[in-house]
Amino acid sequence: MYQPQPGDPLAALDTPAMIVDVQLMEENIARLMARFQGTSVRVRPHLKTAKSPELAHRLLAAGASGCCVAKVSEAEVMAQAGVEDLLITSEIVGHPKVTRLVNLLQQHPHIKAVVDSQTGAQALNTALEEANLHLNVLIELNVGQNRCGVAPGEDTLALAQQMQSMSHLHLIGVQGYEGHLQHIHDPLERAQRCRQAMHLLTTTAAQLRTAGFPIEIVTTGGTGTAEICTQCEGVTEVQPGSFLFMDTDYRNALGPVYANALTILSTVISLPVPNRAIIDAGFKSLSTDSGMPEPQGLPGFHYQPAGDEHGILTWDNQTSTTQLTIGDRIALYPSHIDTTINLHDTYYAYRNGLLEAIWPVAARGKVQ
Ligand SMILES: Cc1ncc(COP(=O)(O)O)c(C=O)c1O
Structure with missing residues (x-):
């Protein structure tokens, strides 16, 4: 099994995974x-x-x-x-x-x-x-x-x-x-x-x-x-x-005072019909209590959950010319950072595309 090591490129990582810039x-x-x-x-x-x-x-x-x-x-x-x-x-x-x-x-x-x-x-x-x-x-x-x-x-x-x-x-x-x-x-x-x-x-x-x-x-x-x-x-x-990582809800309210520094990385696992891609990140990877997560760098693309393990990306050919293929990696900005982080065991921290550190979310699930 692949064990991520410092220095590894982002492309080597399995998904879904929580990525820190x-x-x-x-x-x-x-x-x-x-x-x-x-x-x-x-x-x-x-x-x-x-x-x-x-x-x-x-x-x-x-x-x-x-x-x-x-x-x-x-x-x-x-x-x-x-x-x-x-x-x-x-x-x-x-x-x-x-x-x-x-x-x-x-x-x-x-x-x-x-x-x-x-x-x-x-x-x-x-x-x-x-x-x-x-x-x-x-x-x-x-x-x-x-x-x-x-x-x-x-x-x-x-x-x-x-x-x-x-x-x-x-x-x-x-x-x-x-x-x-x-x-x-x-x-x-x-x-x-x-x-x-x-x-x-x-x-x-x-x-x-x-x-x-x-x-x-x-x-x-x-x-x-x-x-x-x-x-x-x-x-x-x-x-x-x-402020540490921000989310789209806060960015929409405050503007770019702090940067969105965390994404959930996913993979396109199915392309059942034109203009609909299925990714491997659903309710168990991304919270939706504050709205829908936002695909990074894909204007015109929209995410919606499709159950616990799946998400759906849709897009309009008129607003987006990007074509997705099976295996593509899609990063999404969480809409609510706290409830999304609490879904993950591990932070994978990257600098310039290379893995720098792995931090456990040690207090994940500590709600008592
Ligand atoms: C008591 C209290 N203080 C501070 C905060 C931090 O707020 P934020 O994450 O919006 O910066 C929270 C968030 O819910 C809170 O409940």
Whole structure:
């Protein structure tokens, strides 16, 4: 069986396969970091996108001041690989998960978590007390996404006061993620609504400080808003994730601020009728929750899934003169990067057409 080796050409690789253009990825990292240089805002990239310790270490080497993960199981993978300053950005609820977090904290005390209820906070505190451990926590605020989060202002203050009796939880910050604003196409509207969301977050942080709570971290932002958040007085760190590779959904919203640096490589396996090609990448290789993936370098060609293992390419002879033959390789840009990466075991990283590195998607499927 063919085992890919550094130096191999792309043509040698089997498909479907997830391909990184390392040069473009490095440029995305450099571009993001440059945007925050000279500001007091730290970058804590969200690893829910990349799910790879190798990439986490690259981000830290480039200047990130820690990382986010979405789940305890992702934190386990990253902590095991030496990424210690982790913020888990989803509420940790239920005995199995709380126990898992407490076990992780034994070896990795720098992990931080978010809470948005007295019930959730109390359960964490009880488990920590039994284990004689302490946890730094942030209250999550609802800044408009209407997902998790306490209402800004008085409700947040009330939760902070309830937590004062929880001796093993230490309130150090607030998180408010404005996920509903990331893909707004109009930059002025995105900026204006983001500033309103940041106002809710930063004024609540100030209110907590006035009440005596030592709020050090005010964390927020994604690829679509991080720069806007940085300009808002009181924000201390941002959490972008998708910028590393981008996807067509983000490109359509933001324009070419970051490059699309990841494709799924497929093969034409059948040409049943004119103007229809079948490729070996379906639902198991490409997510479609944010629209259809886009064939790279083939204007006028359209992809649609044709089941778990197959995809259909169609094209109009009037707009495209390219003729496909069986065995042709087709690269596709994912429409949603996070859900596509989570379908793959391995990144194949190429520079100038030659394989440079193979990175496991070590936190793939870590959704608990
Ligand atoms: C809490 C939180 N922070 C940050 C991000 C990163 O956003 P993006 O991948 O859009 O940069 C996400 C993405 O879903 C998120 O849920």
